[in-house]
Amino acid sequence: MRIEDIPQIALYTFVVLIFYVPIFIALMKKHSHRIAILSINFVGGIALWHTVAGWIALKESSTLVEINIRIFLLVAAGAAICWLVSLVWCFVDPKKSKTISAVSDSGEIDSEKNAGSK
Incomplete structure (x- = not known):
């Protein structure tokens, strides 16, 4: 390795780390969709x-x-686009499912109706 190559290697390392920031954030936050974000x-x-x-390999031929x-x-x-989607997705927390609470609310309403009719 030559001393002139160090800035270029540092730039490549920085780009790689920046590109995979969404994966790091999703894993640190224990996001529920971290596997999809990672993918x-x-x-x-x-x-x-x-x-x-x-591109580097074909640049030599230039045909x-x-x-x-x-x-x-x-x-x-x-x-x-993949990077932007995964970055936004890792900051968006999925909302809790309201179907479970709706079922329990309707169950309470049914039990109140049955109690009132007796």
């Missing part, structure tokens, strides 16, 4: 990193550069 974020990350690696730029931008946009 969305992980799939977006894998797509982005595979595209970057493919299909314009097509590769479009594909790269499309996949990068998809990864950004």
Whole structure:
């Protein structure tokens, strides 16, 4: 490793950590949908990193550069959407199901009607 490579390695490390922040937040908050958040974020990350690696490999040949730029931008946009969805989702707490309380309320109403009619 050369000394000139350290800033680039630090930048890549920072980008990786920032990209996976939604996973860290969901796990720390013990979010009830943390597996789904992890899946969305992980799939977006894998797509982005595979595209970057493919872009670097194909950049050497430069025969299909314009097509590769479009594909790269499309996949990068998809990864950004995955990241944004998982980031927003990790801060949104799911509401408690009101169907259970509605059933118990209707049960209480039925028991009150039966008690009043006797």
